[in-house]
Amino acid sequence: AEAAELRERLGAVKHTVLVLSGKGGVGKSTFSALLAHGLAADEAKQVALLDVDICGPSIPKMMGLEGEQVHQSGSGWSPVYVEENLGVMSVGFLLSSPDDAVIWRGPKKNGLIKQFLRDVDWGEIDYLIIDTPPGTSDEHLSIVQYLSAAHIDGAVIITTPQEVSLQDVRKEINFCHKVKLPIIGVVENMSGFICPKCKNESQIFPPTTGGAEKMCQNLNVSLLGKVPLDPQIGRSCDKGHSFLSEAPESPAASSYRNIIQRIQEYCDQRPFQEEKII
């Protein structure tokens, strides 16, 4: 009966993309937010961004929605809309103060994730993007389990170039294989920094073992692209604005746009079928 409820709610979602990483702080939420903005630039598309990082919900701030609350109606919880065609849901909206901590063990986190999927009235969506916390634990298992009622196009995995990140990201890739989650590809974030003054490049997070490129070759997954460090990215996120709108000419914006396009192409190749046999 539960599966049927989820199926009903998620039945009108055409494409679902999970944004994952074994490693924290590599730019999952940043990427999820920009992917959402990028896809919603086409006003004809309906985009939803779901933040299931229950302990560290970054999405409300990044989308300029801090302080917003969730409203309930007869048809369920209403997402908070950034644009007419871009709705967001996060535990952040359920907290009354920025100091509130969600100190929950696994089972309670799972319960909320299920509610997010079952009770949010997304309506008909073209793209559902799910931002996750780092790791391979309750949240990840639950999302994959509950979403088996829907159609997951695949996962985008974010990393930074150094081995300390890659060693965790390989685990995430194995997790995807284990739960049969297709991998759309890997994004190497924070890939080099060009000094604005002298234009020399520094490898602040050095790819000592070949970076994402080598890892993707070894593990036979796609490298969707590399994004350099750009101080404007953090500034835009802190202000809750889209970096793609604020610095469209920057090399990082160009990289992000290319990656988003590749993801869109990947999804378009897998047409949505009305009747899903589970």
Added chain:
Amino acid sequence: LLSFLPERSNLAGVRHILLVLSGKGGVGKSTIATELALSLRHSGKKVGILDVDLCGPSIPRMFRVQDNDVHQCDSGWVPVFVDQDKSISLMSIGFLLEKPDDAVVWRGPKKNALIKQFVADVAWGDLDFLIVDTPPGTSDEHISTVEALRPYRPLGAVLVTTPQAVSVGDVRRELTFCKKMGLRVLGIVENMSGFVCPHCSECTNIFSKGGGEELAKHAGVPFLGCVPLDPQLSQSLEEGRDFIQEFPKSSAFPALAHIAQQILDGTLQRSS
């Protein structure tokens, strides 16, 4: 009222226990834990590191012992020593994985059981400091670790953040966690605070600046300092080198040494 401490508890010989926490991932908890351990060692202290990040255990590689095995003795697990001196010892789930790329895909209860074991069953011997490195968040691992350590009265927690608002936003919640769990906050470290170009010395605040310091002021907790982005530090960690010994002139060194000194000063104050 202290819980009953078993007579020959494995933590009986540990003088000071401190946790490294952050609400936010990827801010440098493991880095700070590692550099703090190395700095304390250089001050002549015996240090242990307990890595309770089960999904992303970074500590072994930072000491170049990622391929080591762990052995058992009568009192439990023998920690892995990073060198002949035996001045730094480690325990991490990283040592228990058969294949390093294996994901630990466990739900909370199983993680909690292992953490309890890690806290109770590692034969540390005599240590001046036990540093506990944690994953990001405020969930199973954190609750279990703090509860298991409570009878041993930890010194407190060092909270790590990066300067920007998105990180500080999560670390505020970690401060609440500490308050609720009765864990003293030793201070906040603002990591990745500015980058000085090695070619032209221009400083760029890649991840903004000042958020950690402001948070410490706002929350009334000590500010332990700003650590800049330092490619030599990142490289050191990748290769499992002793940054404190080998790169004393590097840009992150003064701040890291200062953090360790404040921790040491704090323990002297506590004893007097």
